[in-house]
Amino acid sequence: MSLDCPSPTAPPLVLRRLPGQDLVLTPEALAFLAELQTRFGTRIHALMLARARRQARIDAGALPDYLPETKEIRQGIWEAAPVPEALRDRRVEITGPVERKMMINALNSGARVFMADFEDATAPSFANILAGHRNMLDYRDGTLEFDDPKTGKSYRVGADPAVLIVRPRGLHMAEANVLLAGQPISAALFDFGLTLWHCGRALAASGRGPFYYLPKLESHHEARLWNEVFVFAQDRVGLARGTIKATVLIETLPAAFEMDEIIWELRDHIAGLNCGRWDYIFSYIKTLRNHKAFTLPDRAEVTMDRAFLASYAARLVKVCHRRGIHAMGGMAAAIPVRDDAVANERAFAQIRADKLREVGMGHDGTWVAHPDLVPVAMAVFDAEMPGPNQIRIPRQAWRIEPAMLLRPHEGRVTEAGLRTNISVALDYLAAWLSGRGAVPIRNLMEDAATAEICRAQLWQWRHHGVSVALAAGGSRGVSSDWLGELMQQEIATVLDRIGANAFHRGHYATAARLLLEAVTAETLPDFLTTAAYAVLNALD
CATH class of the missing domain: 3.20.20.360 (Malate synthase, domain 3)
Incomplete structure (x- = not known):
């Protein structure tokens, strides 16, 4: 032909x-x-x-x-x-x-x-x-x-x-x-x-x-x-x-x-x-x-x-x-930090x-x-x-x-690691819903894989009830309720940082809902972006 x-x-x-x-x-x-x-x-x-x-x-x-x-x-x-x-x-x-x-x-x-x-x-x-x-x-x-x-x-x-x-x-x-x-x-x-x-x-x-x-x-x-x-x-x-x-x-x-x-x-x-x-x-x-x-x-x-x-x-x-x-x-995902040699x-x-x-x-x-x-x-x-x-x-x-090929890394799960995963996943998914797939976050150029790792770890830690080392000392098991509390705290932090108008224009509320649904699901969803794609299409 x-x-x-x-x-x-x-x-x-x-x-x-x-x-x-x-x-x-x-x-x-x-x-x-x-x-x-x-x-x-x-x-x-x-x-x-x-x-x-x-x-x-x-x-x-x-x-x-x-x-x-x-x-x-x-x-x-x-x-x-x-x-x-x-x-x-x-x-x-x-x-x-x-x-x-x-x-x-x-x-x-x-x-x-x-x-x-x-x-x-x-x-x-x-x-x-x-x-x-x-x-x-x-x-x-x-x-x-x-x-x-x-x-x-x-x-x-x-x-x-x-x-x-x-x-x-x-x-x-x-x-x-x-x-x-x-x-x-x-x-x-x-x-x-x-x-x-x-x-x-x-x-x-x-x-x-x-x-x-x-x-x-x-x-x-x-x-x-x-x-x-x-x-x-x-x-x-x-x-x-x-x-x-x-x-x-x-x-x-x-x-x-x-x-x-x-x-x-x-x-x-x-x-x-x-x-x-x-x-x-x-x-x-x-x-x-x-x-x-x-x-x-x-x-x-x-x-x-x-x-x-x-x-x-x-x-x-x-x-x-x-x-x-x-x-x-x-x-190598690092990006230059302006004015910080x-x-x-x-x-x-x-x-x-x-x-x-x-x-x-x-x-x-x-x-x-x-x-x-x-x-x-x-x-x-x-x-x-x-x-x-x-x-x-x-x-x-x-x-x-x-x-x-299956041997896991050894190490701790910490409160800082838990909060970082929530913060990075939320920031990335909000940017993704706003039409940006390559996003600078914490001096790294992140793409969808970053959000996928973060939410998958959150799900894994909750699903298996992993014990988290708290910043103030002691430990606490990851639960759906605690993840919800931490998500609300992160939303408050974002609101203080960027203001209510930018928060809503940036689709943070929708991103938070998608993220929380993914990390508290009974079965780990295959791809976070699959559910988010329908929202992206509607916004587009």
């Missing part, structure tokens, strides 16, 4: 009218989305049911383990297809939302790669999502520009921008504003389909794409689906098979047990795996939610240098290098230590969230990794047993 002859499948119904929509949602693009949804939508639904069935088994007492039926893949001697030239050196990658000015700053940051994030760093209002896709068109055409009316500053993409990788939304998400046969289409297919349809051939012609990050996969069956999507889409738009290259974020606990299998399913299209550590911590809590033995301490004590996180990172490097692809490190140097020292740990383990690159952190991370990798990557340095001496 040629690119100019869309399928006879009925086009999706678009429920909203927004500026620039006709440039993005062209009849041809909508026809392509209809093809993707018709062909793969039912499969995605079945995969989500499979997630629920696996979670029910774990809730009932089973623990994650390596799959016996895929032992030959794990033990086999094979490699994925070669990594393209544009992705050979990925030593520092910057991430951020698909907001226009932030995209330009990221592309000009000096990082090797920019991940344009339609997922956790973008609040998925239809206005935000369509604006992001419009920005992708301008990036394709070399017209991505911004003139700030408030400051008078002009922003233009420089002569040597970072390579762009797109992260579509996860398979569990729906795009509620576009319906096919009366049902919302897959948000993952929506974001992937539009970027490939509009930009795929132009990026392929320049040798700089199309490249993707795939979020929140939980099994090799989901990787198999994505591979079939890639094959179909490449045939449909006239690209050679294998042109698309994807990096899979290993940010769920089940996926950590299926790294080889995920690479195998995507072996013609995969460029690497990434340690999505914040979502991974959230997934650890969510997956093991019914198992009190795996309760985690304060979030500040859940660090990458020990327990299940250290084993996960080591296994990722080992598997990636054995299969000939990149092992990407995790996020001491705080900045303290944060930068922590980042240097974290990146030195990553490059020493064998990671081929790392993530930062702010342009000012690019030279900090770059200096570490330049000094320790003289070549473009470390793929050919084997790590086969490491033996990672299943129990090592």
Whole structure:
């Protein structure tokens, strides 16, 4: 089928009218989305049911383990297809939302790669999502520009921008504003389909794409689906098979047990795996939610240098290098503190230590969230990794047993940690409902994963009646009533800080309700943003 002859499948119904929509949602693009949804939508639904069935088994007492039926893949001697030239050196990658000015700053940051994030760093209002896709068109055409009316500053993409990788939304998400046969289409297919349809051939012609990050996969069956999507889409738009290259974020606990299998399913299209550590911590809590033995301490004590996180990172490097692809490190979320050189140097020292740990383990690159952190991370990798990557340095001496991927961090749960989780989750969710997905909180650039960790920990501590060390001495068990009291105290603090008008404009009351419902639910909800998405759509 040629690119100019869309399928006879009925086009999706678009429920909203927004500026620039006709440039993005062209009849041809909508026809392509209809093809993707018709062909793969039912499969995605079945995969989500499979997630629920696996979670029910774990809730009932089973623990994650390596799959016996895929032992030959794990033990086999094979490699994925070669990594393209544009992705050979990925030593520092910057991430951020698909907001226009932030995209330009990221592309000009000096990082090797920019991940344009339609997922956790973008609040998925239809206005935000369509604006992001419009920005992708301008990036394709070399017209991505911004003139700030408030400051008078002009922003233009420089002569040597970072390579762009797109992260579509996860398979569990729906795009509620576009319906096919009366049902919302897959948000993952929506974001992937539009970027490939509009930009795929132009990026392929320049040798700089199309490249993707795939979020929140939980099994090799989901990787198999994505591979079939890639094959179909490449045939449909006239690209050679294998042109698309994807990096899979290993940010769920089940996926950590299926790294080889995920690479195998995507072996013609995969460029690497990434340690999505914040979502991974959230997934650890969510997956093991019914198992009190795996309760985690304060979030500040859940660090990458020990327990299940250290084993996960080591296994990722080992598997990636054995299969000939990149092992990407995790996020440095710190942002500069204005007019505080001491705080900045303290944060930068922590980042240097974290990146030195990553490059020493064998990671081929790392993530930062702010342009000012690019030279900090770059200096570490330049000094320790003289070549473009470390793929050919084997790590086969490491033996990672299943129990090592489950070992919890030891430490205390404190009143300060409890209050911090409430404060950060409330601030983030209020900002998310206001349309911002990348939010500076306490000198860190936070995305949805932060709110998910915070509320999952609160739920876990309440569900298992964890004893909390009180600031005034003694201890107290976490209960629904106490969480409600602490939430009211935090609301009062926010009101004093920003005033009643800003409180209501910022949707704090709605955020507090959503958060309290999530942390006191009988069963831990899979995603906080799923319930919040309906509210976001109504506000949008």
